[in-house]
Amino acid sequence: MAPKRSNKDKGLTxxxxxxxxxxFSDLIITCGNKTWNAHRVVVCPKSSFFRAACNGNFKEAATGVINLEDDNPLVVKLMMEYFYKDWYxxxxxxxxxxxxxxxxIQVHRLGDKYGIEELCDLADGLYCKYLRREASFEEYVASIPEVYQPPVxxxxxxxxxxxxxxLMGKNFFTxxxxxxxxxxxxxxxxxxxDVIEAVFTAPIPILCEECRDEQINIGMDSCHVCGVILE
Structure with missing residues (x-):
């Protein structure tokens, strides 16, 4: 039996x-060759940029058209999905x-650019989740310079x-x-x-070769699980 959907889920759908x-669209958002027939009542409460553009003395307020010409259409698509689903x-x-x-990372930057704090938080969480569960080492390393580009x-x-x-504490760290x-x-x-600070704050766990427990920190004399003396 399928789980019941909440009223919020039904409303978002x-x-x-x-x-x-x-x-019922009253706002057109364009980026590259993409166009979204959006709704001010959905978009404006979540974004300080769109709220100002639609309510202020700007041409966008009169024309009902906002062109995001400097942004990546793929990332804007995810932002639009977030507006309507609270997720992407x-x-x-x-x-x-x-x-x-x-x-x-780009979704976070777009959220920061357009004053969508909750989207920034969501992107941060999804970056961390994907990093821990699916990302390859190569993909992780390639993302580091982008993470440190301002605004950080x-x-x-x-x-x-x-x-x-x-990673430094894993037995597969080559x-x-x-x-x-x-x-x-x-x-x-x-x-x-930052890495040095992280190691000082939470020492790197190492692997006990006897029982394979990973909750051993550098500096411990013996494994707290099996008692083997650590070299």
């Missing part, structure tokens, strides 16, 4: 259908698109540095990975400082 069909899903990216981690998100920064700290991370730390001193 109905609003998204209005976006897809253009029913990246799905399978077209060939030549940025990585999934990069898209989450403290949440993204913390996720990137904590992931480095956790010498090649160590060399690559050292290079990135040299290129981005702020990242290096």
């Amino acid at each position: 109905s609003m998204y259908k209005c976006l897809e069909t253009g029913a 899903t990246i799905g399978k990216l077209p060939a030549g698109s940025p990585s999934t981690l990069s898209v989450h 998100s403290e949440h993204l920064r913390q996720s990137a540095t904590n992931h480095a700290r956790e 010498d090649e990975w160590r060399t690559i991370l050292k290079r990135v730390m040299k290129e981005i001193p702020e990242f290096c400082f």
Whole structure:
């Protein structure tokens, strides 16, 4: 038996259908070759930028058309999905698109640009979730310079540095990975400082070869699970 949907879920679905069909639209948002027939009552409460554009003495308020010509249509599409669903899903990216981690970072920056604080928080959380569960080491490393481009998100920064700290304690952390991370730390001193700070705050867990427990910190004399003496 399918779970019952809440009234909020039903309402969000109905609003998204209005976006897809253009029913009752009173605001047109364009980006590149994409056009969304949107609704001020949905968009404006969530964004200080759109609220000001629609209520102030701007041409957009009179014409009902806002052109986001400097933005990435893919990222704007995710922003529009968030407006109507309180969520966004990246799905399978077209060939030549940025990585999934990069898209989450770009969504955060778009949310910051247009005064959508909740979208920034959502993008930060999804970046962290994807980083821990699905991202390859190569994708992670490629995202670090983008994380540290201003304006910097403290949440993204913390996720990137904590992931480095956790990787260092894994038995599959190779010498090649160590060399690559050292290079990135040299290129981005702020990242290096953050990783050192993260290690001092929460020491790197190491693996007990006897019982395979990972909750052992550098500096411990013996494994607290099996009691084996650590070298």
